[in-house]
Amino acid sequence: MHQQLKESLWAYIVHNNPELMFNLQEEYSVTRYLEDKVSSVMPKVLQLLEQDKPGHVILELCMEELTSDLKPSKYHYIKKVLKQEFELFYERFKEEGILTYEAINLIEHCEPVFKELCFCRDNEDNGLIWAGVTSATAEYLRQFHSQS
Known part of the structure; x- marks a missing residue:
């Protein structure tokens, strides 16, 4: 066992x-x-x-x-944000085989939001967390896009 x-x-x-x-x-x-x-x-x-x-x-x-x-999985949460709010990046990352890598980078980038808003099972559906993670993700993707 x-x-x-x-x-x-x-x-x-x-x-x-x-x-x-x-x-x-x-x-x-x-x-x-x-x-x-x-x-x-x-x-x-x-x-x-x-x-x-x-x-x-x-x-x-x-x-x-x-x-x-x-739980809850920040990884799955980030992937959901990417897929719903930034579909072109999601598909690009997936096609290039870097979706997991970029999701992990985004977890680190969004960690202040997760901590400040106490991301947990009880509030994973909180709209403020979604907005904060979406905003931080947009910031990260702007940096990514400017480097590409």
Whole structure:
């Protein structure tokens, strides 16, 4: 179960939080991060095993706990902003194979907005966050366009 949780968590991060994936790889701390996170839910795994819960239920419950601080995904939010508000750039980045790279750059560029407006599950649909991220994205894309 320990290994399965590590693999599932890594797959989740790769798909939903590639900025974290790159940071962990850059710092050579992938293994430590995954070990620490999964170790934190092992008491819950043991408790659920004692309750005779099926493996898929244990995996689902533990993954929810392991990923709670990774939600909502800034990566998916940025991609949604790009696709809806800057479709030409979105398609260009996608065609050039740099969409993930540029989305990660945009996460960093928009981080002050995410922090100031407390981006989280409870307010990810907040119009102020959308407007702030859209504005910061437009600023970033103006710089990108002027360099192209």
